[in-house]
Amino acid sequence: MRKLFPKLINVGVTHATSIRQRRNIQLTNFIALGLISCMILIIIFRYLNGELQNWFFFPLIFETILFAVLILLNHVGATTVSRILICWAPAMILLIDVKILFTHLRVAESSQYVGLRLFQVAFSFFPFLVFNLSERILLTIAASVPAFCAIFYDKILEALGVGYTQVGLHETSYYYNNFRTILSLSLIAAAFIFLKQLLERQERRNEHLIQELAVKNLELQRSTERELKRAYDRLSFHINNTPLAVIERDKNFNIIFWNRRAQDLFGWSADEVMGKRPMDFLIDTRDLDFSMRAMMAAIDTKSEADLMELRTVTKSGEVKNCLWYYSFLRDESGELETILSFASDITAQRSANYSLNERIKELRTLYSVSQLLTTSGKSMPEVFATFPALLPNGWQYPELCAARLTVFDQYFETANFEDTRFQQSGVIKIDDQVIGSLQIVYLKETPNEYEGPFFKEERDLLTTIVQMLQVYIERKIEEERLEKERANMHATINNTEIMIWSVDDNFKLLSYNEPFKRYNEGRFKFKVYTGMDHRNYFDAALAKKWTERYMRAMAGEIVSIEETIQGTDYRFSLSPIIERGKVAGVSVFADDITSKNQQNKALTEANKKISELRMMALRSVMNPHFIFNVLSSIQFFITKNDQLNALNYLTSFSKLMRTVLTRSVAETVSAKEELDMLQEYICLEMLRFDEKFDFKVEYDEELDLDSYQIPSLLIQPYVENAILHGLYNKECAGMLTLRVKTEEEYIIFEVEDDGIGRALAAQIKARNVVSRKSMGTQLTEERLKLFNGTDENPVTFYDLMKEGKAAGTLACIKIKAHLN
Known part of the structure; x- marks a missing residue:
């Protein structure tokens, strides 16, 4: 019923030429449906009460059919006739129903006559509902019958033999009630007509606005069409002048568009390729299966776009590396309509990237070698054993590359090393003496470059690595000398009478050596043990003196004091003990410097040697730090994809690094x-x-x-x-x-x-x-x-x-x- 009623209300609205006419047709259908509903409800009510007689039933059925016919007239386009009849029929049917009703009913009441007149007057409003006030002739025709029936209501009933007095009613207030009813409804009618005028006036204004909007909409539509045409022309211009090859295919992969750049890039004109499939002549056979699988997978998964790099064959037979971008256009149901392809030639870019990657490999190898030689913490034999495995990745064909390091008559090589004729080598010298060599070999023949199968940059790389090895070996030799001197110095300290002890933050002994124990037990006559406060065995002045010294060290100061005790010169050195960022105690060294005065000159020379060795060690640390910073700069250009600057930077850096390595020695x-x-x-x-x-x-x-x-x-x-x-x-x-x-x-x-x-x-x-x-x-x-x-x-x-x-x-x- 929810769907049926709106459909019945809108029967015939397709024949309307204006919004007001559409509304009038809908009101006609609404009134007819309302009257039909009333008839059906009366039949059901009378039936349920057992009062449904044939004299009452058949007229109601006829009236129901009549009102249904009015809706049918709207459907066939006779909307004017339908509207007139919807105004006439209720008034005339009411009189006929009154005749039938009072003929068969033996008892009549005055209120029934007044109520029926009220219905008759109400029917007089129907013309004003279904006709506009501007339709004066039709409105007059439609209103004539209900108005006549309302005005001559009593006369018509008397003519039908069911007048007020004819049925035996004689109330004097009947005519007064009729007059009052007619007057009230007349006032209501006047107000209704006034409101109808206001409504139609507003509707005319709305229609005028709608017409203006329609005109503006038409102008906007034409303007939009012009803009679309200009946009299409601009798009066509850009597509034909873009640096990318643009190719469009239908759902069967047949070419339907081929721009000028595609002709310049691949050699075929648009006429030569129209209707053909690119996989039949354009894609290299080595990439054909891959490209078809990738495209079908994208179509099956309903992807919107795809990107792949393919080798493409030009009309002249040249193979170019192209980057292809595919965009899939689908209809509303998701089915494929066309495929738009954009292709760019990246052959030169790939070549530049290849050169750039080779330089990056070399730098990474240099950095790995630098890390191994300076910060690995491994022994020299461990470094030599690890060293060859770092080198192949710096050469053009690492999978075919092997390395051997010969040093001090020992061989360190990669597991796959073989002595072939495809090799280059560098000599390792220390103090102009040859101590070994570094060999790089290819296990199979490869295309010739600068030095056999090797690039010029690879010769420079090998030379640089050899120089780094020489610096490393020289440093290690010096470190071994330094370690021997330190061992000798440590043995000297252990064999002297230096007193060493430490106290915690409460000045209680943490640790001590044998000279300290012997000195205190011999001089102060107390037993030394861990946890004791040895100041308790001093006199007041000495205890105060050591308390002040400990407090200075606890405050973070490194205290050095020389003092003569009982004819012996001592140097006391107090240093704070730092744990987790806080001072946790004090360490003390007490050295009998009386016997060491004669050793000052020798010790000064030793310190000078130590300083020189520390300087050399620091320089060796700075080299990888410097390389790391410059690698970061090169990484910056690579991230920006600035190939020209990256290559220029690499060339300048190679020159600078050779200078740095030479001077760092x-x-x-x-x-x-x-x-x-x-x-x-x-x-x-x-x-x-x-x-x-x-x-x-x-x-x-x-x-x-x-x-x-x-x-x-x-x-x-x-x-x-x-x-x-x-x-x-x-x-x-x-x-x-x-x-x-x-x-x-x-x-x-x-x-x-x-x-x-x-x-x-x-x-x-x-x-x-x-x-x-x-x-x-x-x-x-x-x-x-x-x-x-x-x-x-x-x-x-x-x-x-x-x-x-x-x-x-x-x-x-x-x-x-x-x-x-």
């Missing part, structure tokens, strides 16, 4: 050589940061930089900090200045930048990385202290200000002058 270099190396490094950083800053070098031309000897690789960490933390984060271009000058017995290097200043740089660093002290600057400061022979901080930083704001940083590095 020497204990010192001239200030001029250090300055030249710094300029090469700065040029690399300028290339990396796309000329974000410029630099200049300032020094007195009369200053002979070649005559000053300084530790190698000393200034670079401060130049690096100025660039990365000062100039890199500056919004505009910056300036880096290097100055060299002398002051008394020092040569001073100044590194000045006009960047963002140390405070803001520290904030940026804190947001981006975990806080830690720079390894490069820490090692450099330690080297400087050793070289200057003093614990005084050799580096001073100044924050530059301009108009109350940070304007850069100045780092001053003081190096003790050593002349040639």
